[in-house]
Amino acid sequence: xxxxxxxxxxxxxxxxxxxxxxxxxxxxxxxxxxxxxxxxxxxxxxxxxxxxxxxxxxxxxxxxxxxxxxxxxxxxxxxxxxxxxxxxxxxxxxxxxxxxxxxxxxxxxxxxxxxxxxxxxxxxxxxxxxxxxxxxxxxxxxxxxxxxxxxxxxxxxxxxxxxxxxxxxxxxxxxxxxxxxxxxxxxxxxxxxxxxxxxxxxxxxxxxxxxxxxxxxxxxxxxxxxxxxxxxxxxxxxxxxxxxxxxxxxxxxxxxxxxxxxxxxxxxxxxxxxxxxxxxx
Amino acid sequence: xxxxxxxxxxxxxxxxxxxxxxxxxxxxxxxxxxxxxxxxxxxxxxxxxxxxxxxxxxxxxxxxxxxxxxxxxxxxxxxxxxxxxxxxxxxxxxxxxxxxxxxxxxxxxxxxxxxxxxxxxxxxxxxxxxxxxxxxxxxxxxxxxxxxxxxxxxxxxxxxxxxxxxxxxxxxxxxxxxxxxxxxxxxxxxxxxxxxxxxxxxxxxxxxxxxxxxxxxxxxxxxxxxxxxxxxxxxxxxxxxxxxxxxxxxxxxxxxxxxxxxxxxxxxxxxx
Numbered sequence: 054x055x056x057x058x059x060x061x062x063x064x065x066x067x068x069x070x071x072x073x074x075x076x077x078x079x080x081x082x083x084x085x086x087x088x089x090x091x092x093x094x095x096x097x098x099x100x101x102x103x104x105x106x107x108x109x110x111x112x113x114x115x116x117x118x119x120x121x122x123x124x125x126x127x128x129x130x131x132x133x134x135x136x137x138x139x140x141x142x143x144x145x146x147x148x149x150x151x152x153x154x155x156x157x158x159x160x161x162x163x164x165x166x167x168x169x170x171x172x173x174x175x176x177x178x179x180x181x182x183x184x185x186x187x188x189x190x191x192x193x194x195x196x197x198x199x200x201x202x203x204x205x206x207x208x209x210x211x212x213x214x215x216x217x218x219x220x221x222x223x224x225x226x227x228x229x230x231x232x233x234x235x236x237x238x239x240x241x242x243x244x245x246x247x248x249x250x251x252x253x254x255x256x257x258x259x260x261x262x263x264x265x266x267x268x269x270x271x272x273x274x275x276x277x278x279x280x281x282x283x284x285x286x287x288x289x290x291x292x293x294x295x296x297x298x299x300x301x302x303x304x305x306x307x308x309x310x311x312x313x314x315x316x317x318x319x320x321x322x323x324x325x326x327x328x329x330x331x332x333x334x
Numbered sequence: 335x336x337x338x339x340x341x342x343x344x345x346x347x348x349x350x351x352x353x354x355x356x357x358x359x360x361x362x363x364x365x366x367x368x369x370x371x372x373x374x375x376x377x378x379x380x381x382x383x384x385x386x387x388x389x390x391x392x393x394x395x396x397x398x399x400x401x402x403x404x405x406x407x408x409x410x411x412x413x414x415x416x417x418x419x420x421x422x423x424x425x426x427x428x429x430x431x432x433x434x435x436x437x438x439x440x441x442x443x444x445x446x447x448x449x450x451x452x453x454x455x456x457x458x459x460x461x462x463x464x465x466x467x468x469x470x471x472x473x474x475x476x477x478x479x480x481x482x483x484x485x486x487x488x489x490x491x492x493x494x495x496x497x498x499x500x501x502x503x504x505x506x507x508x509x510x511x512x513x514x515x516x517x518x519x520x521x522x523x524x525x526x527x528x529x530x531x532x533x534x535x536x537x538x539x540x541x542x543x544x545x546x547x548x549x550x551x552x553x554x555x556x557x558x559x560x561x562x563x564x565x566x567x568x569x570x571x572x573x574x575x576x577x578x579x580x581x582x583x584x585x586x587x588x589x590x591x592x593x594x595x596x597x598x599x600x601x602x603x604x605x606x
Contacts, residue, residue: 065460065461065463069463070460070461073457073460073461077449077457080453081446081448084448085448143446146445146446147440147442147443148445150438151458153417154415154434154435154437154438154507155434155461155505156434
């Protein structure tokens with residue numbers, strides 16, 4: 054995107070410029086009340102669901118099962134909210150044009166924006182989950198084993214694993230949101246694209262998989278791997294395979310963890326690549 | 335931007351040339367242009383906005399681009415600033431290799447809300463390795479240091495434009511492009527903005543600006559490019575243009591040179 058001499062210039066390296074953009078995003082997130090509000094909503098929702106569903110008193114894994122479906126809905130919405138205007142707003146103000154006269158590459162801009170927004174998003178998602186973890190630790194009625202070394206064991210480490218997988222899912226949806234923000238030209242179009250992306254992530258790709266299975270496009274033997282095509286199914290599959298099945302014992306294979314991780318990484322990296330291309334076009 | 339080429343000199347070559355230039359400037363001024371447009375054409379689909387525009391932008395001068403609304407001034411400025419590629423012709427930057435070659439003020443400058451003026455300039459300054467002190471110096475240049483702690487969304491239109499001009503000077507680019515820097519300002523502020531342009535040119539910067547304030551253009555500009563119907567129909571210093579047309583003001587030059595009705599906006603691609 055830059056017309057100026059890019060890469061390293063006197064007094065400014067790539068990492069300097071990424072850091073500058075990152076700090077700007079971080080300040081934006083910290084000063085935007087909407088993001089704080091979204092974090093509070095998640096705190097209330099997660100704690101409420103964990104308590105009302107009874108999971109908090111039963112243990113970490115029951116809590117994860119109680120939270121899984123609401124998280125599948127809420128995390129993509131919050132992630133889209135954090136990212137859908139991040140690049141578009143700069144474009145609407147004409148600041149992307151001004152950036153072109155600086156030695157700031159599209160990839161540096163996207164990296165800085167993504168890193169800054171990611172910190173905010175992780176704060177909004179992980180802090181509520183930390184509260185839930187603390188609630189379970191306090192409210193659990195039976196003692197639990199520290200390590201889930203055998204089937205049927207409940208453990209805070211399984212909850213930590215759940216938190217990590219949820220963070221990965223949130224980061225992937227944020228990357229999708231940035232791609233949308235970079236592709237859209239107007240606020241109206243970004244809203245439409247955001248809704249389309251949400252529908253696609255939440256139900257569209259799963260429905261496509263079901264259709265593919267029904268039509269014979271996806272074979273039953275490849276179903277576990279095919280689920281990785283949808284970020285939501287990949288996330289759900291990871292939760293089941295690496296957390297729920299670990300605690301509950303053996304059962305039918307619901308997904309392939311490696312394929313699920315790869316699927317999420319492809320969605321994340323691919324979306325960021327689209328964002329870089331769209332900013333630089 | 336394949337058509338917005340840069341000077342091919344290496345850093346070593348450049349330092350050598352600069353040393354030579356410094357020596358030479360004692361005997362003769364450096365008259366090489368910093369920006370050169372050759373037969374530039376810009377089309378949007380079937381609509382040709384610019385046709386075969388050639389111009390050079392020289393160091394240490396204020397070049398003013400004037401012309402009726404809708405005649406392609408902003409398109410030409412964006413093309414010369416390297417923000418959009420021409421569909422024909424070339425734009426070449428011939429100045430020294432610097433961290434920022436061209437500074438740019440958009441027609442409607444706007445900044446991310448939630449930040450103070452100083453924070454905003456500090457951010458832009460950090461992109462070229464400049465610090466807070468340098469950002470403050472830019473604010474002092476435009477006389478806005480008193481507003482350093484004010485939120486950008488709380489600034490008036492004129493103050494926002496001044497912040498935009500301060501932003502355009504960050505990194506000391508050899509060329510600064512200002513799209514209607516005086517638009518919407520009161521007479522005092524307009525004069526102030528043109529004074530800043532003159533000061534920048536006096537320090538060796540090539541300033542290219544567009545404006546409808548012909549009085550200030552006449553007072554400040556070293557060169558005038560009169561754009562009409564997508565082409566440059568007149569060029570030269572204000573005095574030369576007046577002499578050529580035997581009139582006593584730039585306004586008279588403008589009125590004599592514009593082909594269409596002065597009271598109707600000419601829309602490129604539309605013919606009544």
